Amino acid sequence: MLSPYATHLLLKHFNSIDEAVSAKLLYKRPRDEEDITKSLIDALDEECQEQESLGYRIGELREDLAKNGDPTYIDLAIDTHVYSKQWERYVSQSDLGLVVKYQNYYEPMLSNTWSWLLQAKRLFPAKGTNNVYDSDCKFESFDKQQHERIKRLQEFVDADFFRCLFYCPRPEKLDDVVRQELSYLRSASLRGEIFDFTYGLELRDDLRSGSATVAAGIFVSEVEPCPKKFADIHSHIFHGTTPLSWFILQHLPGSGRHHPYEDKHWPSNRNNDIAERLVRGDTEVIQEIMTRLEDKEMNLSILPSATITVTISQGTENVRRLDRP
Numbered sequence: 001m002l003s004p005y006a007t008h009l010l011l012k013h014f015n016s017i018d019e020a021v022s023a024k025l026l027y028k029r030p031r032d033e034e035d036i037t038k039s040l041i042d043a044l045d046e047e048c049q050e051q052e053s054l055g056y057r058i059g060e061l062r063e064d065l066a067k068n069g070d071p072t073y074i075d076l077a078i079d080t081h082v083y084s085k086q087w088e089r090y091v092s093q094s095d096l097g098l099v100v101k102y103q104n105y106y107e108p109m110l111s112n113t114w115s116w117l118l119q120a121k122r123l124f125p126a127k128g129t130n131n132v133y134d135s136d137c138k139f140e141s142f143d144k145q146q147h148e149r150i151k152r153l154q155e156f157v158d159a160d161f162f163r164c165l166f167y168c169p170r171p172e173k174l175d176d177v178v179r180q181e182l183s184y185l186r187s188a189s190l191r192g193e194i195f196d197f198t199y200g201l202e203l204r205d206d207l208r209s210g211s212a213t214v215a216a217g218i219f220v221s222e223v224e225p226c227p228k229k230f231a232d233i234h235s236h237i238f239h240g241t242t243p244l245s246w247f248i249l250q251h252l253p254g255s256g257r258h259h260p261y262e263d264k265h266w267p268s269n270r271n272n273d274i275a276e277r278l279v280r281g282d283t284e285v286i287q288e289i290m291t292r293l294e295d296k297e298m299n300l301s302i303l304p305s306a307t308i309t310v311t312i313s314q315g316t317e318n319v320r321r322l323d324r325p
Contacts, residue, residue, distance in 0.1 A: 001110075001314070002252050006072040007202050009061055010312070013074075014245030015213040016056040017043040018170070022217025025122065025169045026131045033120045036167045037096055037305075040218070044308050045078045071106075073316070077309040081281040087303060095119050096165075097279035097307035100251040105315035106322045110253050112270050115279040117304060118165040118220070123230055133169050134178050135185075135231040150223060153302070156289060159268045161275040163220050165244070166233060170217040185235040186214060193238075199249070203238075216243035248310055280307050 002010070021040045024031040031039070042048040049057045058076060065072050083091055096118050104110040121139045126132045150162050171179045195204035206213050219233050221241045227233050233241050242250065269275055277285040281303050 002072060002198060002249075002312075003070055004198050004202065005068060006065060006070050007198055007249065009064055010072075010074065010249055011202065011206075011213050011245050012056050013058060013061045014248055015216065015243075016054045018213075018216050018218050018243065018245055019055060020053050022167065022170050023173070025125075025133075025167060025217070026173055028130060030122075030125065030131055033122050033167065036122060037120050041078055041080075041096065041306050041308065044076050044310075046076050071315045071319075073313040075309075075311040075313075077311070079280065079307045079309070081303065081305060081307070083281070083283065083303060087283050087286070091303045091305060092119070095304050097281065097304040099276060099279060099307060099309040100248060101309065101311040102252050103311060103313040104253075105313065105317060105319050107324065108321065112251070113276065114251050114269050115161055115272065115276040116269070117162050117279055117302065119162065119223075120165045120167065122167040123169070131169075133174055133230065135181050135229070135234075137230045138228060139166065147223060153289070156292070157272070157274045157278070159272040159275040160222075161269045161272070161279065162223050164223055164226055166219045166221065166227065166241075168217050168219065168230060168233060171215045171234075182231070182234040183211070183215070185231060186211065186237045189235055189237045189239055213245055214243060216245065218244040220244055220247040252312060278302065279304065 017040070020043050021036060024036050024039055043052050043054065046058055049059075058074065061074065081091075098116040098118055099113065100116075101113045102111055123133065123137050123139055126134055126137055154160055154162060171182045174182075190207070193200070193203070195201060203214070214237065219227075219241045220243075221227055221233075221236075225240065227236065227241060237243075238246075274285060283303070286302065
């Protein structure tokens with residue numbers, strides 16, 4: 001179980017990544033999904049973090065955890081995939097794989113792995129501008145046929161492992177009118193929340209201090225229903241859309257009302273070998289699925305250009321296992 005101290009620091013680290021990456025949308029010549037995804041991969045790469053403008057790097061996180069005697073450890077690993085020409089048309093350069101591993105050495109039965117294919121979409125600025133955004137700005141619409149193929153694939157794998165990854169500017173960087181509207185939408189979405197347990201208390205503190213991590217720029221949502229415009233992201237916060245930093249932390253047990261097991265889809269994706277092989281770019285499993293579905297084409301860009309593995313551990317291999325009632 002994560003301590004409130006470790007929860008706060010982990011959110012702080014992933015939020016600093018959010019800040020650095022979402023800033024790309026405000027450049028004079030804003031980046032496309034592929035470029036922003038590359039920036040996200042770099043920001044999550046331990047070696048590249050030293051070159052990125054991160055406010056709180058993983059080295060600082062580890063130092064702060066260690067000096068307080070907290071038994072939480074974190075590792076980030078990036079696997080960049082190289083495919084043969086046969087598979088090039090199945091590769092999406094703007095999408096990525098995410099594997100979140102929770103390893104508990106004190107209570108191994110709590111250890112789990114989740115695998116996700118994240119389909120990236122960036123918010124487009126207001127018409128006639130390069131970097132001006134309002135709450136009505138839109139995302140590129142999704143292909144209905146592609147949605148149907150995704151649903152068919154998930155049914156075959158028996159796991160809900162697709163998610164949308166939305167790149168947006170952070171509200172703090174926008175003008176006051178837009179910023180205040182988005183803040184109102186978030187407050188309306190959270191008005192019925194009971195802020196209890198570790199994550200609930202952390203969320204309450206975040207909101208009371210100005211929503212440093214909740215008013216984010218990178219969000220995860222289910223494929224259906226899918227946000228169509230900027231306002232949708234903030235009006236469904238924690239009820240359909242989740243900041244990437246919180247999404248990662250929600251894989252860990254003990255979060256009370258914000259526990260992932262309350263989502264009926266998450267259990268199907270837990271420790272699912274086929275889903276993990278797909279997320280890790282295993283072409284053999286794609287070939288097997290195409291054969292069994294009798295679909296020789298499977299016109300779907302499913303192979304990620306890279307896979308990010310986030311491993312969060314409690315204790316180490318040499319600790320004493322605890323038998324708790």
